[in-house]
Amino acid sequence: SQKIEQNSEALNIQEGKTATLTCNYTNYSPAYLQWYRQDPGRGPVFLLLIRENEKEKRKERLKVTFDTTLKQSLFHITASQPADSATYLCALDKAGNMLTFGGGTRLMVKP
Amino acid sequence: GAVVSQHPSRVICKSGTSVKIECRSLDFQATTMFWYRQFPKQSLMLMATSNEGSKATYEQGVEKDKFLINHASLTLSTLTVTSAHPEDSSFYICSAARTASNYGYTFGSGTRLTVV
Numbered sequence: 001s002q003k004i005e006q007n008s009e010a011l012n013i014q015e016g017k018t019a020t021l022t023c024n025y026t027n028y029s030p031a032y033l034q035w036y037r038q039d040p041g042r043g044p045v046f047l048l049l050i051r052e053n054e055k056e057k058r059k060e061r062l063k064v065t066f067d068t069t070l071k072q073s074l075f076h077i078t079a080s081q082p083a084d085s086a087t088y089l090c091a092l093d094k095a096g097n098m099l100t101f102g103g104g105t106r107l108m109v110k111p
Numbered sequence: 112g113a114v115v116s117q118h119p120s121r122v123i124c125k126s127g128t129s130v131k132i133e134c135r136s137l138d139f140q141a142t143t144m145f146w147y148r149q150f151p152k153q154s155l156m157l158m159a160t161s162n163e164g165s166k167a168t169y170e171q172g173v174e175k176d177k178f179l180i181n182h183a184s185l186t187l188s189t190l191t192v193t194s195a196h197p198e199d200s201s202f203y204i205c206s207a208a209r210t211a212s213n214y215g216y217t218f219g220s221g222t223r224l225t226v227v
Contacts, residue, residue: 034215041223043117043204044155046215089154091216098145099206099216103154 002027002092004102012108019077021105023090029068030092035075038087038104047088048075080109113139115207117219124195124226132190132222134205140185141207145216146178149202161188195226 003026013019023033032051036044050057050066050073057064063076077084087106091099114137124130134144142163147155159180160168167180177199179191188207192199206218 036215036218041202041221043115043206043218043221046217049215098157098160100157101154 002030002100004090004092004100006088006090006102006105008103008105010106010108012110013080015081015109015111017080019080019084019107019109021075021088021090021107023073023075023102025071025092029071032093033064033066033073034091034093034099035062035064035073036089036091036101038089044089077107080107082109082111085109113207113209113217115141115205115217115219117205117222119222120220121223122225124224126196126226127194129191129193130195130224132192132203132205132224134188134190134207134219136186136207136217139207139209141188141209142185144182144188144205144207146180146188146190147204147206149204149221151202155204158190192224195224197226200224200226 005024032049034049035047038044048059048064050064061078065074085108087104089104090102116135116137118133122130144161146158148158149155157170158173161180161182163182163185169175177193182188202221202223204221206216208216
């Protein structure tokens with residue numbers, strides 16, 4: 001079965017710096033990979049989707065890369081702000097449009 | 112944008128009682144909705160896939176008689192936790208996907224269930 005690994009340790013960075021989060025998977029390459037943000041006590045919020053034939057996608061201060069050879073996706077937040085502090089989840093599709101989630105990485109941006 | 116409304120946001124119930132959680136897609140039709148469960152500091156675990164007009168598909172290890180799912184319309188799915196016990200206390204989240212996959216999945220705001 002697909003195993004998705006995200007760094008379980010919190011990532012602490014200074015405001016203004018670029019945050020980079022990693023998502024590694026172990027089995028088949030999915031048709032697409034998604035990144036979500038989750039705040040405490042709330043449901044995840046969709047951020048970006050990248051397809052297997054795309055290497056990079058951007059949205060405002062966010063950038064996602066997808067390397068199917070390395071079986072890895074990187075999620076970058078440039079010019080980070082304290083409001084970016086949250087848990088970020090990567091998710092891969094399974095058959096039947098189901099998603100499998102990684103454990104998430106908590107990001108703390110300090111002012 | 113797509114909105115999924117989930118109610119209630121919090122519920123406390125006595126052990127042995129049943130609790131119903133509603134999940135509605137407000138501005139789009141969802142033939143498929145998904146129910147997740149999340150324990151503190153853990154990721155979302157898919158419980159079941161809810162299909163409009165047919166039986167839900169449950170993930171391995173999820174008791175279908177305990178977690179009843181009904182998807183009677185294209186905009187409403189319900190999860191009923193029957194004969195709840197303290198170990199059922201968790202954060203339950205529903206989600207739905209629009210047809211175009213560029214939009215990702217829209218999640219409800221979650222329901223914090225506490226069984227006492």
